[in-house]
Amino acid sequence: xxxxxxxxxxxxxxxxxxxxxxxxxxxxxxxxxxxxxxxxxxxxxxxxxxxxxxxxxxxxxxxxxxxxxxxxxxxxxxxxxxxxxxxxxxxxxxxxxxxxxxxxxxxxxxxxxxxxxxxxxxxxxxxxxxxxxxxxxxxxxxxxxxxxxxxxxxxxxxxxxxxxxxxxxxxxxxxxxxxxxxxxxxxxxxxxxxxxxxxxxxx
Numbered sequence: 001x002x003x004x005x006x007x008x009x010x011x012x013x014x015x016x017x018x019x020x021x022x023x024x025x026x027x028x029x030x031x032x033x034x035x036x037x038x039x040x041x042x043x044x045x046x047x048x049x050x051x052x053x054x055x056x057x058x059x060x061x062x063x064x065x066x067x068x069x070x071x072x073x074x075x076x077x078x079x080x081x082x083x084x085x086x087x088x089x090x091x092x093x094x095x096x097x098x099x100x101x102x103x104x105x106x107x108x109x110x111x112x113x114x115x116x117x118x119x120x121x122x123x124x125x126x127x128x129x130x131x132x133x134x135x136x137x138x139x140x141x142x143x144x145x146x147x148x149x150x151x152x153x154x155x156x157x158x159x160x161x162x163x164x165x166x167x168x169x170x171x172x173x174x175x176x177x178x179x180x181x182x183x184x185x186x187x188x189x190x191x192x193x194x195x196x197x198x199x200x201x202x203x
Contacts, residue, residue, distance in 0.1 A: 050198040059103040076112040083152035091162035
């Protein structure tokens, strides 16, 4: 008769315990549900509000269109710079339009487009230059020099609008995103494009 070995039961138990610890769900603070990781690229259809899928579609459409523009191809070759003004939110809902701008700029940079900061980021840049040059805390030979920042040749700006229709059983929302590439020195619009999205939900 084979002798009983406690290890034969201990190993499966430890294996089961380790597997349960690796699950991607965890109890919520209230203990009435669970949280799990999902695919960030998956289609999001929770509500008719502008969502992650919409932002991804807008960024992909605008990036592909921009990269086909002669001015942008020239900017890549000559290392000319681009900047982006905040996208105007003309919809009936609140959301951070910087999500759209940042996604487009990130995709453009991955394809060789260089851009300069603006808005709040520019103020942070100015504050840091002042700190290094005026606070007396930094060695002058090691501090960033004032007057060496480069100006952009082109500027992106745009807006996103919406039309909302409600019936007794359905809600329909139409979004339109417009984006333009403007030469800063002349003010000429060198490129413009738009992306339309329609979403509906039963009420």
